[in-house]
Structure formats: structure tokens, C-alpha cells
Amino acid sequence: MVNTATVDLAPLDEILKEFNGEKGAVIPILQRVQDAYGYLPKEVLSAISKRTGIPLSRLYGVATFYAQFHLTRRGCHLIKICDGTACHVRGATKLVKSLEEALQLSPGGSDPDYKYSLEIVYCLGSCGLAPIVVVDDQVYGQTNPESLIERLEKLE
């Protein structure tokens, strides 16, 4: 069939060259592809399968098994809200709800402008500072909705 891909496959070709013929390299390939594309577009998964002979279902299985992989386009900034027991008790739900209302950002997804993505995590080991939010690897403790949104809106 004709390839109707809308995604640029040039970066993929570069990556696959590095892995030339290594069929066992599913996870490293997916990691490199995700670095290049920001996520794993289905078209790219199909192209990997076609070019390496790794069955698509196997790629998809691996991509959905590991939390590190994303199948949808991600926002520029990754927000993680902890909903572990301590954070839950200290108001994590409210944080999640506020992002939904203010930014149309819901867990596992991105806002319409792809500025942010939101993930829920469970206990980051800093329960003393609950509720915890991590924005692009920067940890913020004892957050409340207002300060969180203010901080996010300041991001480029």
C-alpha cells in the first residue's frame, strides 16, 4: 500500500541505521525514536515494523507496557502530579481538577496547544512535602492550585 504518512520519516531512517539489523533492540529503538519525535506516532511504529521486520503488534505491546513510552503527542512541559496516599490526602485531586478546569489538561493527555502534558504518579518518596508536583524534573512541594497554575503559565 502507499504510505500515507504525514510524519517525517527521515529522523527514523537515521536511527534505524544505527541499529542496523539488530532485531532484539526493540526498547532502545523505541527510546531513540521517542527522543526524536517526542512520542511514538503510529505511523512511525508502522514504519519501524516495515523496515526492521519487527512485527507491529510486538512494538505496540512493548510501547504500551512500559510507562516511559507515549503513543500520543506530548506537550512541551511534562507535569507529574503525585496521587500517592499522602499527596491524595493533602489535596492532589484538587490539583488535578484545577488543571482540567484552567488548562483543559487531563491525566494522560495534553492541553489543546500541546504546551503541557499531565501524568499521575504514585508516591515520589517526598511525602513530607505533600502534595507534590514535578514540572520538567523540577520538584515542587506543598503546592496549591493557584500557585501551580501561576507557575505553569509563566513557562515558555
Next chain:
Amino acid sequence: MSTTSEIRLMIDGKAVLAKPGETVLQAARRAGIAIPVLCEHPALPPSGACRICLVEIENLRALQPACTFLVSEGLVIQTQSPRVRSARKFTLEMLLSDHPLECMTCEAAGECSLQDLAYEYGVTGNRFRGKQHHYPIDTSNPFIIVDRNKCILCGLCVRACQHINGVEAISVFHRGFNAYIGFGADGGMQDSLCEFCGSCVAVCPTAALWPKMSIGQGRPWQVKKVDTICSYCGVGCKITLHVKDNRIIRVEGAWDGPANHGWTCVKGHFGYDYVHHPDRLTKPRVRRYLLEGQAKTRQGSAWEWVETDWETALNIVARRLAEVWSQSGPDSIGILASAKCLNEENYLMNKLARQVIGTNNIDHCARLCHSSTVAGLAISFGSGAMSNSIDDVTEQAQAFFVIGSNTTEQHPVIGMRLRQAVRQRGARLIVADPRRIDLCDFAEIHLQHKAGTDIALLNGLMYIILEKGWEDKEFIATRTEGFEDFKAAVMHYSPEKVSAITGVPMEQLYQAAEIMAASKPMAALWAMGITQHVTGVQNVMALANLQMLLGNMGKPGGGANPLRGQNNVQGACDMGGLPNVYPAYQPVTSEEARIKFARAWGLDERPIGDENRRGLSPRAGMTVTEMIPSILENKIRALCILGENPIMSDADTNHVRRCLESADFLVLLEIFPSETSLYVDVLLPGVSFAEKSGTFTNTERRVQLVHKAIEPPGEARPDWWIITEIARRLIPLLAQHGRAIDLDAPWAKWDYTDTAQILNEINALAPSYAGITRQRLERGETLQWPCPSPDHPGTPILHVQKFTRGLGKFVPVDYLPPAELPDDDYPLIMSTGRVLYHWHGGEMSRRSQGLLAIYPEPRIEISQEDAEKIGLNGSKRLRVSSRRGAIEAEAMVTDRVPPGMVYANFHFPQASANVLTSGAALDPISKIPEFKVCAVKIEKA
């Protein structure tokens, strides 16, 4: 002390001997001790996922899964201790906590492993009932319903698709509670690489995967199960028909099938419903003019069909054939046997032609597929059949050379087994094909030679083998002749020259030759891509040369392996459905053979002639490719056709139509009105494979029993009965014209009441079938010919100590370009073939709901480049024309064909490739038309 090959263990207090490397489960099974399993299947590697097979092992604290725990000396195992049983019960409770409790309507009830275990362990599913999944049921493909609510994530389907089919369409997506099975990138099965072989359905322990056509059709305990052989291709898969109320409601692969070991392809599994199609012929039909005693006319009401009774129809057939005979002699009648029908029926067609009528004008579709193979291998080796068996080829070859065979679509179960060999034991695969067929994805190297350049390619490979000294000198010296002449001929094919002719880069030629030399034995497999050329016979001899050169003949895992197309094309050839041989390839030109059959059939030992009308014909008859055109010259006036459809299957459809239109009398035995039946005078309703018993011979020369499962519709009758009735009426009529048959001769009579009697006659007259008796087959033996006596075990591999002809013969062959090459007017090459979901002229597969739904109309493959040239955007209609006609169909833009080539199939009458192919370009020896190459032009339709 026990030998090292035996390990002693104790299971439930019983001493058990096991083999090293066995699992506890395997050892227990052999000892007759049942351990429950859910995620285990004997044909698949174990995974240890479900933990229902837990057993207690002395001195080990944790319970262990029997399906993965390997035996070791002195193990003491409990399979039913209270601890084990309570652990299993807990596992079942967990499984059922999120399982719909709807056994009363579930399709699998009665054969569901989960249900059986819940019953045995008294688990109701209510104990831990918690959060539950509610997946929508996926009914989006025509064959398999996917109900993930019933999935227990045992992973068997995933492993079946990976290890049996090989495409790996299924996987488990996500994890933990969110895990589910999915296809491709989580679309429908039809959007993935799935080929609908049904292997996943066969192993699924619940109704999570279930055949769609079987829903609501009947309970396992209500059905009659009948073992038989698939009616589609020559692989000859053994299948089990589930029958209820005279209908086939489901088909399963039979685990004891020697060719398929339980697995099938989509056609075998889901293509059976044509049997019940409303188009089935149920009453004999004759044209009105025949009833009214008028002269033949194809006009107006005189040409209308009239349904009639058997007596009337059969009498008409006998009377008309006798008239033609008396006016124009025996050779004015032609007989077309059938590669779809039983051995017994083909034998009778041969007897009808030779004994009753006195002509050798008998042929069938094999002319159009492997006549080149039969002729070529007969010259090289002395026997024209597949030399090895499917098992040894797929399990023992170190390498495969697949040339001109789209194996995964045409012989799907063999294709699956090739993929298994490549993936699971690292067998090396070389594919040579002008198209980028699916098998190329599994190949180490794809030699994409130009269509029709096979001899150049093969000679080029042999040049390199000889240049490097990689030939098997000992084999050549002791087992062959003609080597020096052959070598001299091959030495004209330097890699440079061959690369220029074939378009295959030189490095690839060297690489392929190196694989061939390094990985022995190598099995060569081929099909129509080799045979359907004007050089078909020479192509085959070139392959025979290659396998002798490498010393690959007569060895398990090697051999020359033509893959025969139709379910019984091998048998139809074996039974004398060919113009030059009696059954078992006894030449009609041999006086000894002629006298043998004259004696057996009650005829005069002298050849038939003007003064002796009671003899057999001493001359080879006409091939189908000669018979049909010679209707126009009035040489052939009448044809008696058994289940063939020349309008679809023969080259140059328009010409075939003109020929059939001008015949004096055509009688056709068929199960459906076909494209050919438009032209025939009498149409007699035969029966499908499910409605008769007898034998088919598959591609590996294995004779297998076909069992009647249902009653035929209406007045349809088994073809062997119809042929018998025609013969019984014709014999006295011809006797009036001097052809008296001595009915007291041992095998002269036509008094068959079942096919066992016919096989008995075959045993007596066809030496290679002599030992293949009904009794042995009924006992479960599946014998491969030659099997010359009742105590002979059959012959899995031919040419072992010596070739059938003694020494193998190297025959020098030279490259000749195809007969019709592209030019300015017709600048592209068209090649023809079939697709996975259809079969032959499509008469059966187009009448199977599922097969038609998944592949509903003809498609023509075209490259991106050529599509752009004519301004075809995306999927648009394409018009392809040749000097003989034009067809229009949906274009399939693909990288499967190279630029300059289109590929069309002949499954659909509205756009059959054979409208375009040439019937004039024939191989001089086998008379096969060059289906694989003709010149065409393309335009946007």
C-alpha cells in the same frame, strides 16, 4: 541404574520415567496423569503464565508450574494434594472474578477449559467479584469474533500467531489490570498482518476468539464430527467438519493431519460455506433443443435451460457422444478430468476416455500449472512429482530456495512452516521472484529477477558454484550423467551477463550461491512462476540441475519440490488424467502398457484403427491447450468436462469463448453454474467434497481419505456415479458401431456402487498405488506413492539410492526470452496469479461469505511509479489491455511489483487476468501457456 536418557520420578505415588529436557507436565501426560492447563498447548512453547498447573514438589517450598518445571532425577511430585487443589481453586476464583458468567449462551460451553475447571473445582465466580472489564465485542472482521471480556490472558493466541503462523499479528497491550490482547497497532484483526488462519482460535481455551460463522449454530455435543481433507489447495490439510442438521457449522484442523499437524489457512478454516451456497445445482439441466430433437442452436428459447430427470439427461449425453463418435471417430471427443475431484473419479474419466471411447484426448488443469514440472522432472529424474515430504523439507532443510512460488498465499500452511523454520531454527531462505512477495520479509536475500529470466538466473548461480568449486563432486560422479555438456552450457552464463539479463546485482548472485553451498541440504521449492513460461520445462530442468549439482537430491531436507496447486491435481495426474499416460504414468505409446490395459478392460490387444474399432489408442492424445482451439478446426467436436472452468482458468478467455461456442456438444459436471456452463449443452449436478468419500493425493504424493459428511442438495449425485452412468449407456451404443467391450475381462465392468471398489481397481492397475488400499487408509495409514505392495510403507522421499530413471540426467538448458515482450504499444509486463483469500477461478471462494467479504473484487497490483505516470492517485480504477482484450479493476498501488510490471489475478469473471494472457505462446514440450508474461498497456479507467 537407569540409562542417562531416562530420569526417574514419582508422580502421585507412581514411578514415572521421563526424558531429559522434558517438563513435569509432559512426563505426567505420557504416564496418563492429568494436570490441568490453561496457558499451555503441546505445540507451543510453555509460558507459565496462568499457574493452574501448579504442583507440589518435595523439598521445594513454593508450588511449581508443571508446564515449565523440568524433570530431574528423583523428583517426588504431588499433582492433587490439598495444597495444590486449593492454590488452583484460588487461581480460578481470581480468573472468574473478572469473567462474564454467561456460560449458558457462550459458544465455548462444553469445550471451554475454564468452564471445565470451574466445574471440577466448584468455583462459581462470585467470591472475589470486583472491578470488571466491559470491552466492546469486536465483530469487525468476517471470520473471528474477539470478545476480550472472556479473555484470560493466557497468551496462547499470541504464541500461536508467533510460532505457528509467524506473522505475529497479536500481542498483549498495556499491563496489569489494563492488559488486553490486541492486533497490529491496536486496530481490528483486518487492519493488522493477520491472515485469518485461525490458529489463535484453535488454541484459545475460552470463547474470547471464536469463528464468526459458527455463532449460534450448535453446541459441541450436538454435532457429528467428520474427518476429511481440505478442498482447496494441494497441501492437503486434514480437517474436521462439525456437522449439525446436514450443515457444516464449523471446521477445525485435525491434530493428526500429516501435512498440517492441526493448523490450516483461512480457506480451510473458514472457506467451507460455499458447500451450502444457494447457487448449488440440484437437478440435471439440458438445453431445450435437445429435448425437442432439434438441431443445435445457441439462439432463443431452443437454448434455454430445462431442468430434467437424470435418466433423460444421461441418455441425451450418451446419445450425442455416440453420434459424434460414429460420425467423426473417437478422437473427435475430448475429456477434461478434474484436479478438484477424487482419485477414483479421475480414474473413471481416464477409463471413460480410453476404454469406452478409445481416445487419449484426456487432460485437465494440470496442463496449466505443473505440466512443465511433470515433463521436466521426468526427463531429469524419471519421475515428475515432488521428491520430498512437507515434514522433512520444512523441518530438516538448512536452507530453502523458493523460486516462483508465492508460498504464503498459495500453499499457506507450507508457507507458515517455512516461516517457522526461518524464525525458530534459523533456516536460511532465498526467495527468487519478480515480485516482492510477503515471504521476502523472512528471506535473507530476495533475488528480484525480471519475469521470464529464470534460466539465466539459475545458470548464473550454477556458474558461480562451479567457478568456486562448490559442486558436490561425489554426487555428480556416482549419481548423475551428462555433467560435462551441462557444464559447458552453464559456462556461458558469467555473473556479468546474468546480472544484465536478470537485473539482479552481481553481489546478490554471489551471496545466494554462497548460501546454497554453505547450507546443505537445501530444499528447492517452486510453483507457477517457474512452470508457466514457454521455457517451463527447461526452467524445471535447470532446477533439477541445480539440486544435482549441490547433491541435494534423495536427502531429507533437500529435494526438488514443486508445490502442486489444487487439492487433487497430483492425484488427477496419477490417475491418467493426461493425454500421454495411463494411471501411474504408464505411457500410452508403450505396447506393453497398452496390452495390459486392453486385457484388463476387455478390449482388443491391437491398437485401435479403421479395421479394429475395439482397441486402445497407441498415440498420445491432445492437451487441453490443443483440444480447445482445435474445436474451431472441427477436430474436436464434443467435450465432456468434469468440474473445470476453462473460461476462467485457460489463457486468452475470448478465444476460449469462441471455441466453446462452436463445439457440437459440451457436457459439464459441476456443483455451480459457472462461466463455462453458459456454453454447455448439458449441465449435470455433481457434489462437493463434503458429500462424497474417496481419496485425494496431496502435493507430497500422500493419498488421504475424504469422508462424506453431509447429504448432497436436491438430486445432485457424486461425480463417480455420473461418470459410471454415462459409461454404462455409452458402451452399448458404441458396440453398435463396432466397439464391443468384453465385459467379462477383469476390470471391464462399470458396476461400481462405491468408491472403494474403484480404488480396488486402481490398486490392481496402477503399480505405484498397488499397496494403497482402502483398508490401510481406513486404518489410519496415510501412504505416499510409490507404494507397490500391501506391506510397503510408502515412499516419503524419492530418488534416495538411485533416481527413478537410474542416473540423474544433467540437461543443458539455455535462456530464451519470453514469447511476448513489451514494446512501444504494450510497454508493460503483466504477470498473473492468485491471492490468499481466493482460489483458482473463484467458483468456490467467491461463494464463501467470509472470503468474499475480505477480498470482494479484483485488484491489480501496480507500482507507485507507473501509477504516477498515468495519473492514478490513490486507489483508482485501472484499465489494462493486451493484444487480446482489456480488463478494468481497482488498482492496488504497492511496492510488491517493480516498475514496468502489473500483476492481476483470475478469480473474478468481471476482470480476469486470462482475458489478457496469450494462449498461443506454449512451451513446446508441455504445451503450457505463458501465463506469467504478456505485454500490456495501462491507463486510468
